[in-house]
Amino acid sequence: MARKMNKRDFLKISLAATGGMMSLNSFGIRPFLPGTKEKPWKWSKVAMYQTETPRGVRCLICPNECTLKEGEWSDCRNRVNIGGTLYTMAYGNPCAVHVDPVEKKPLNHFLPGSRAFSIATAGCNLACLNCQNWTISQKSPKETRNFDMMPDKVVENAKKYKCESIAYTYSEPVTFYEYTLDTSKLARQEGIRNILVSAGYIHEKPLRELCQVIDAANIDLKSFSDAIYMKLNAGKLQPVLDGLKIFHEEGVWLEITNLIVPEWTDDLDMIKRMCDWLYDNDLYNYPLHFSRFHPDYKLTQLPPTPLSTLEKAREIALKAGIKFVYIGNVPGGDYENTYCPKCHKLLIERKGYLITQNHIKDGKCEYCGEEIPGVWK
Template identity: 40%
Template sequence: MQARYFEREEDGRLRCTLCPRACRLADGQAGFCFVRQNVGGRMVSLAYGRSTGFAVDPIEKKPLDHFFPGTNVLSFGTAGCNLGCRFCQNWSISKARVAERRSQQWGPREVVDLAIEAACPAIAFTYNDPVIWAEYAIDVAKEARARGLKTVFVTAGYVAERAREEIFAHMDATNVDLKGFTEDFYRKVTLAHLAPVLETLAWLARTDVWVEVTNLVIPGLNDSPAEARALAAWVGEHMGAEVPLHFTAFHPDFRMLDVPPTPPETLARARAAALEVGLRHVYTGNVHDREGQTTRCAGCGEALIVRDALALASYRLAGDRCPRCGAKLAGRFGAAPRTPGDGRPRYLGLA
């Protein structure tokens, strides 16, 4: 598939303009992400149409707690990634080349057909970072919107300015994974940089896209209360106090098998720090923590949506307002959620 987002260099190489890496590719070379390649002077997307699998997930798994909570979403990804996170928890996909993953062609119409058949009102581009397969995500999103479905972009936010404008013009919601809050962490642990992610987040806050932010808390690396407080304060100042922030637990994986899981107490401290600096909707994830996963009214404190991990226990929101005081809850909400249940994903198998 012919790709966009590149410029031709004087020496014949193609410079990718999709993400801040700006990979310069000679004929036959692929970028850091493995899926964008110079083939005979043409930039090609090797990932276009090639899904490594589909699943029906609760929207809370993305995680999105203020975007049609209690509904299901068709989730899928491809192969490759433009970050090099040592802790990657989807490494079998994100660190693989397309040829190493069993996959078949799924055109945009076929993906939307599958979502409709699975009774999913939304499609999520996830598992590996959809930035690297932007053309495919955009085409699926166009088809989805034309047929009345919502779109969700789950990303690390490592994307160039021109590309992000086109990508997010077709998205209804996004969760951006803010890996840490120091340049040292980004450079050493993700092989990337912090500044472009912060630029993406600040820009998104000025758009109509619903945005939530996730921080995976890793013991000994980015788990200090001071960092949690600084991160939350930045979100409040540059994105707004109503933006939901998720602190989620790490489990040993990929190249960090020697790091212990995140204690629930660490997440609770991070959440408390974020609430203290003024954020109104702060959550914990990857743990059982009913209070840390409950959506409360920012006005009166009423419990509006009660969760336990991905399970929806109760839903008391009246449209988009608190039934007790009438205050409006920030987010996007529908008439009724799915039946409360355990929130387990339903895998549809590899494509």
């Protein structure tokens, strides 16, 4: 079933994963072309959080609660009912593997300047019209070219490439839950941190279990409107808000990303309500990243987000009491720099994903001693 990868295959995989600092293909990891039959499939495992119902086996990982009859595949495209048991088909078969700067996640207050060994399998439980990774998120592992990398290999590679963390990212780690959980447990034992980059669309129980081994999360808060969530993302707002509170309660370092999509999520009153909610729920110490939209997938007719809209959103957030507000996907400027909220001096200067200055010492501003929230070592 496995075959050697040629140059064209490699380029396809690298592009699908949005580009990282380096691709592991060049280090000799052998990719596999999946078979067409569901069994035998080396990369399957009995799924967690499943229950039997009269209408089929139900997955309780995310609010979609897929209920599947024999042979049916899930909304996220990587779970299937085989013989009355739900299996994940995304276990040990990432379709994207890169070594990234942690700033790319984006995480600005978590081990700045470090590397994150980043993996994703095919599949997602949402269907965002603007998805930038749709070539892997809207596919099943049967349709992507995958690496053969069980949890122990992921950890081994993270160590080999001197990564301080492993990031579960690019597509949606909620849907490759078992792979994320098992890899995270092993990583913890080896002193490697774990990063979840997710839309946070997950039920409480599996999330609390995952939080026991996750050190940092960047969660997309896609808008502050249930109606928009339904139309733009095929999801719901409330589970994401509940999830943000759970990360906070469980002590996971959190950064929040809000992508501003013209005509969809650029209403400044809505952005103000979102920021007020973050403040009222004690989430004002966590960085908020406003991210610029670039036309992609089913929204190619829209323009990129005007810089003025992003700047206005940033002002609104700062006025609402959010302490660290960044603007992402905009080259140049000082939108990604960190300033001390007390003495306003420049603390971390970033040029792209590079750190050019860092004046945080032992978690404090080097100039005035103000404590800067984050994970610094």
